[in-house]
Amino acid sequence: MTRPRSDKLNTITSRDVARAANVSQALVSRAFSGNGRIAADTRERIFKAAAEIGWQPNALAASMVTGDAPLVAVITTRLSFDWRAQVLSHLLKAFEERHLQPLLFHAERDEEVDRLLAETISWRTRGVVVTAGVVQKARAEAILSRGQFLAALNRPANHERAFAIATDNRLGGRHAATVLADEGRQRLLVLAGPADSWASRSRTEGFVAAARDRGIEPEIWCNDAMSTDAGGACARRLLELSAAGRPDAVFATNDALGLGFIDGLRSSALGIPSDLSLVGFDNLPASAWAPYRLTTFEQPLDTMVAAVVGHIENHRQSELHMASPVPTPSADGVIYCPPQLIVRNTTRGQK
Amino acid sequence: MTRPRSDKLNTITSRDVARAANVSQALVSRAFSGNGRIAADTRERIFKAAAEIGWQPNALAASMVTGDAPLVAVITTRLSFDWRAQVLSHLLKAFEERHLQPLLFHAERDEEVDRLLAETISWRTRGVVVTAGVVQKARAEAILSRGQFLAALNRPANHERAFAIATDNRLGGRHAATVLADEGRQRLLVLAGPADSWASRSRTEGFVAAARDRGIEPEIWCNDAMSTDAGGACARRLLELSAAGRPDAVFATNDALGLGFIDGLRSSALGIPSDLSLVGFDNLPASAWAPYRLTTFEQPLDTMVAAVVGHIENHRQSELHMASPVPTPSADGVIYCPPQLIVRNTTRGQK
DNA sequence: CTGAAAGCGCTTACAG
DNA sequence: CTGAAAGCGCTTACAG
Structure with missing residues (x-):
């Protein structure tokens, strides 16, 4: 038949x-x-x-009978000139080394992430790594309850039994404010992303908190996109300000904003760091290039990816013989890794 | 039991x-x-x-019985700040739209590609898209003979029954030479990649051929990596030349080389395009930035990705009821798509 | 060390 | 319109 x-x-x-x-x-x-x-x-x-x-x-047939395929679902978004491409690249390399097959789910917009998370289920993967969008509690529960792992990279997982690891964005933000204040900067400006960007928000919060500790209230400019174009627009906006009211230090919550900001200032009389200091976040390759030499934070990508892979293997162990210890997350369930300051030429730091 | x-x-x-x-x-x-x-x-x-x-x-179980999983294997390499990230991003988006699940195989080095191609087989995918490394004839045969498709993006597939689509790199190279020669440039230099880079080699060949048509013999500098660092090294090497022997036009076979080259010249007295014109290839986002404004070629990525997806769907149709026409490749089996020149400020073009 | 057989979770003719 | 049954290509106890 x-x-x-x-x-x-x-x-x-x-x-x-x-x-x-x-x-x-x-x-x-x-x-x-x-x-x-x-x-x-x-x-x-x-x-x-x-x-x-x-x-x-036939790996498919084998998976059927063993009830386990060495498959990991990975949720990503647009990769073009983004920190995300680096994240994915590191993740893929780590998977390849552990003989884990990544099954990719590509969200064109963050709103699609929840749907993709649902689609993930059909493939009976070992679990899913989320590098884009927001993880909803109910969705997390649906995944975890079938014995799959759920690992969120640079975002909260919104579930006690999920794994979440992220750059300590608040700490980075605080550090940026300290650097700028220590230079004697008084009028601080934050180039932030959209309100729903968890990373940008955390960086901003940390920055503001540390600035307030020094008695400074930073100004905050939100942007719909954290792109070089948006950074350029911020520069133009800044140039329209009177010299007196002009910020003397800027914290760009990512490097794309920072690089665009630098370019936007080129035709002006304002010098960096003479008139204005600038600190970014991400340490993109371009941030090290001659026209920029941007002081920025490097995210501990290797550490985070290693931890995710570690979690995946632990998960498997505990599946097999209920064992293994887990790293200790902070109160909100996220494990935070400190970013590293890379001092270059857009600050006056003693370099 | x-x-x-x-x-x-x-x-x-x-x-x-x-x-x-x-x-x-x-x-x-x-x-x-x-x-x-x-x-x-x-x-x-x-x-x-x-x-x-x-x-x-359970998609795995379903695939077992239907003998067909909506899976596509994709071979990639390191994605960091590369044209590859853009390729992958477009590919993933197209797959998502067609409800094709990409299974990723990540080669850290090009030599691993053949092994990954072999591993691909276990998953009984519809076929494989190769965006890195070289496709060996025997390997191609092994894949095609099981009824899978084989699509090579920006590289030859080395098999009659495989699908290969690429930017017309020779044409781009020719065009670059024409642009430079039309400016009256006489001493042409090509910044090439390693000998095993098919794209760089094709671009170089086209450039050299067109230059010879004008009676010019370009110099060629090969680089182990097509990176900004390598571009910078080329700039330093050029600066060591005597003014008389110095090239007055440079064709960087990719933008990374070109951008690094520009940066490497910054501290010198040489001006672009006053003393020297520069044309790149890829149109990276950074190439449009203020400090560079690099004249370059944009690869027809959308066209190529659409064609790959079209081939995948045709393949499926013909699998089902042996039908469907195919695009017409050129003599070497590759379908070539013309790149588009983007004139910016590193050439004297009438812009 | 080897083989026969059951079963993984589905899909699809085939009979009602 | 619905159900019983066969079978997809494997892996793994269970007997030799």
């Missing part, structure tokens, strides 16, 4: 290999999986037959 | 949904797949039960 598959494909199976090597189909499976006893020479015979035929185990 | 799966997972299946909705398991399948007759109200009942239980079809 059932003859669903396209007949042209003529799928070859372990049975064909078994026939060619003159063994049972079960032995072929054992030869490739490495589980169960098998004589060295029959294994060789099987390998040879498989190589000739061009067969290798 | 066989109790392989971790008992804690307690997997829920369509059978559980069937029980809850008081129907046969087959009906649950029909409700979700949309295949076969089913009364509207029982379908609703099934959906409700499934939603309550939190079940959705």
Whole structure:
């Protein structure tokens, strides 16, 4: 009965290999999986037959019976010139090393993330790594309750049993304010992102808090996008201000804003850092280039990716024999990693 | 018998949904797949039960029986600040729109690509899109012979039955030479990549050919990496030349080289384009920034990605009822798409 | 060390 | 319109 598959494909199976090597189909499976006893020479015979035929185990079928596929769902967004490309790149490399297959879910906009999270379920992955958008509590519960892991990178996971790790954005923000205040800057400006950007908000909050500790109340400019274009627009806006009311230090909550801001100031008389200091966040490759040399924060990407992979492996262990300790998150469930200040030429720091 | 799966997972299946909705398991399948007759109200009942239980079809199991998973393998490399990130981003978006699931294979170095191509097989994807490294003929044959598609993006597929689409790098190179020669430049220099970079080589060849047509023999500097650092090194090397022997026009075979080259010249007396014109390739976001405004070529990424997706869908059609026409490739089996010149400030073009 | 058989969670003819 | 049953390609106890 059932003859669903396209007949042209003529799928070859372990049975064909078994026939060619003159063994049972079960032995072929054992030869490739490495589980169960098998004589060295029959294994060789099987390998040879498989190589000739061009067969290798069907991972989909194997997953079916073992109930576990080495698959990890990864949620991303637009990668173009973004910190996200670096995140994904590191993640992919780590997965490759651990023999984990990433199944990618691409959100064009953050609102799609919840839907993608739902679609993720169909593939019965080990779990999902979220690098974009917001994780809803109910969705997190749906994932975790089936025994999958849920790891949020640079965002809260909004669930006690999920794993969340992020750059300590508040700390970075505080640090930026300290650097600027220590230079003697008095009129601070924050170039922030949209209200729903968790990272930008945290950086801003940290910055404002530390500034207030010094008795300074920073001004905050919000931007719909955290892009170089938006940074340029901020520069133009700043240039329209009277010299007296003009900020003398700017904290760009990401480097794209900061780089655009620098470019926006080029045709003006304002010098950096003579008239105005600038600190960014992300340490994009371009931030090190000659025309910018932007003082900025590097996010501890390696640390975070390693921790995510660690969580994935722990999760598997505990699945198998309920064991393993977990890193200790902070009160909001997120593990925070300190960013590192890279002092370059847009601040007066003693470099 | 066989109790392989971790008992804690307690997997829920369509059978559980069937029980809850008081129907046969087959009906649950029909409700979700949309295949076969089913009364509207029982379908609703099934959906409700499934939603309550939190079940959705196991795509792995479905793939097993239909013999077809909506999976596409994608081979990439390091994404950091590269044109590749843009390629991947566009590809992912197109897949998402067509409900194709990308399974990513990440090569840290190009030499790993062949191995990854082999690993691809286990997952019984519809086929594989290669955006890094070299496709070996035998490997291509192995993939195609199982009825999978093979699509190479910006590289030859080295197989008649494979699909290959690329920017017309030779044409771009020719065009670059024409632009520079038309400016009256006489001493041309090419900043090339490593010998095994197909794109860089093609661009160089086109450039050299067109230059020779004008009676000019360009100099060629090869670089191990096509990075900003390498571009900077080229600038330093150029500055060491005597003014008489110095090139008056440079073709950087990618923008990274070009941007680094510009930065490397900043501290010198040489002006661009007064003393020396520069043309790049890729049109990176940074190439449009104020300190660079690099004249460069934009690759027809949308066109190429659309063509790849078109090929994937054609492949499926022909799998199903042996039909469909194919685009017409050039003699070497590659479909070439012309790049578009973006004139900015590093050439004297009439802009 | 090896083979026969059950079963993973589905989909799809085939009968009602 | 619905259900019982076969089968997708594997892996793994269970017997030899």
